[in-house]
Structures are given as structure tokens and as C-alpha cells.
Amino acid sequence: MNAELWPSIPAVLRVMAGWFLLGVGLLNLAVEADGGLDRVYLVFHVVLAAGGALLLMRRRLIPSRPGILLGAGVTLAATVASTIPTTSRCCMEAYPERHGYPFPFLGVGGGGHTDVKYLAADLTFWFCAGLLLLAVLTVAEARLPERRTPVDLTRYAGHAEPRMMAATGDRTGENVGGLT
Known part of the structure; x- marks a missing residue:
């Protein structure tokens, strides 16, 4: 390839x-x-x-490393936190205690069961929610004032053009693409 x-x-x-x-x-x-x-x-x-x-x-979207870590951490934490509350919403009616948001994917009570397709849907949802958070963080970071350490440019005195002109001699009367 x-x-x-x-x-x-x-x-x-x-x-x-x-x-x-x-x-x-x-x-x-x-x-x-x-x-x-x-x-x-x-x-x-x-x-x-x-x-x-x-x-x-x-x-x-190109967020900073802290933005990526924060977005990934919040997404992971939200996925785990969504398994804590018990819901009676759809899916897996055979299990009295269902966990997960937006789709209950973990059923307990009378055994335990994880439904892979609902887990994939929940992970996709939280991935997209994390992407939205990352977009907000990227826009917020772009609006922050510059935080880099200022560089002292005083030792770079002047431009190189005067020294260049002194080294090459007289160029008056030369035509550079129609400009004189």
C-alpha cells in the first residue's frame, strides 16, 4: 500500500x-x-x-492538551455516572433494576446482564456529548488572552536590509518587475 x-x-x-x-x-x-x-x-x-x-x-477543532484531557475525563465520568441511577425506562424488561443513560444497558436484579447494542449507543451518545464539550472548550480557549512568556527582542536591533544594501553597492536605477 x-x-x-x-x-x-x-x-x-x-x-x-x-x-x-x-x-x-x-x-x-x-x-x-x-x-x-x-x-x-x-x-x-x-x-x-x-x-x-x-x-x-x-x-x-484543535484544543489544547488540558482541553482534551478535560473533555475525555468528563465524557468518561458521565458514562460511569449514568450507570448509578436506576430507571424503569424501556429496554431489558426482564431486569427490575436498569442502569444507563439514554438507553439502559445494564440490568441487575434476577442476575446481571449487559446489552452490548445499548452500551454502544450510550458510548456513542457520550462521545458526541464530549465532542460538544470539546468544541465549547476550544472556543473558550481561543478567547482567552495570550499566556506565553514574552520574549525580549531588544537584542535583535534593527532590520537586516540596511546592512544588506551597504554590502551590495548602489542599485539605483534598477527596475524590479515594473517598480522603480
């Missing part, structure tokens, strides 16, 4: 994932627009569509 193709593979995967998430989010919102969509699933599909739109942006 050609070595020049490798840098474009992440970009292609990012665009494919962006179109998939945007398409799924918008399609499900359009199909359920007649009022069949409750608040939890409305949030789920809006976050999916917004995450897909962020992945499709021409200008990529």
Missing part, C-alpha cells in the same frame, strides 16, 4: 462517521417529528446530529 495514503485514512474515517451520525440523528428526528419522540430520545438524537456536524466541520 502506498505510504501517501496513510495520512488521509483518519480524515476519511472522520468524514464517514460524521455523515453517519448526522444522518442517523436527523433521520430519527424527522421520522418521530409527529410527537412520538420523548425528551430523552430527543436529546439523544440532537446530540448525535450535533456530534456528526462537528465531525464534518472543515476547520477541525
Whole structure:
């Protein structure tokens, strides 16, 4: 395989994932627009569509290392925290205690069970929510004042042009592309 193709593979995967998430989010919102969509699933599909739109942006989000760590930490913490409350919402009716948001993926009581497809949907949701947080952090970081240490430029006295002109002799009367 050609070595020049490798840098474009992440970009292609990012665009494919962006179109998939945007398409799924918008399609499900359009199909359920007649009022069949409750608040939890409305949030789920809006976050999916917004995450897909962020992945499709021409200008990529380039946050700082602390921004990436904070975004990843909050996303991971939210995924774990969503398993704490017990819900009686859909999915896995055989288990009286269901955990997970937006889809209950962990069922306990009468045994334990993890539903992989709902877990994948929850992880995708929290990934998109983390992407939204990362976008907010990137915009906030761009608005912060510059925090680099100022560099003392006084030792670089003047420009090089006067010394250059002194070394090359008289150039009056030369024409440089129509400029005199």
C-alpha cells in the first residue's frame, strides 16, 4: 500500500462517521417529528446530529492538551455516572433494576446482564456529548488572552536590509518587475 495514503485514512474515517451520525440523528428526528419522540430520545438524537456536524466541520477543532484531557475525563465520568441511577425506562424488561443513560444497558436484579447494542449507543451518545464539550472548550480557549512568556527582542536591533544594501553597492536605477 502506498505510504501517501496513510495520512488521509483518519480524515476519511472522520468524514464517514460524521455523515453517519448526522444522518442517523436527523433521520430519527424527522421520522418521530409527529410527537412520538420523548425528551430523552430527543436529546439523544440532537446530540448525535450535533456530534456528526462537528465531525464534518472543515476547520477541525484543535484544543489544547488540558482541553482534551478535560473533555475525555468528563465524557468518561458521565458514562460511569449514568450507570448509578436506576430507571424503569424501556429496554431489558426482564431486569427490575436498569442502569444507563439514554438507553439502559445494564440490568441487575434476577442476575446481571449487559446489552452490548445499548452500551454502544450510550458510548456513542457520550462521545458526541464530549465532542460538544470539546468544541465549547476550544472556543473558550481561543478567547482567552495570550499566556506565553514574552520574549525580549531588544537584542535583535534593527532590520537586516540596511546592512544588506551597504554590502551590495548602489542599485539605483534598477527596475524590479515594473517598480522603480
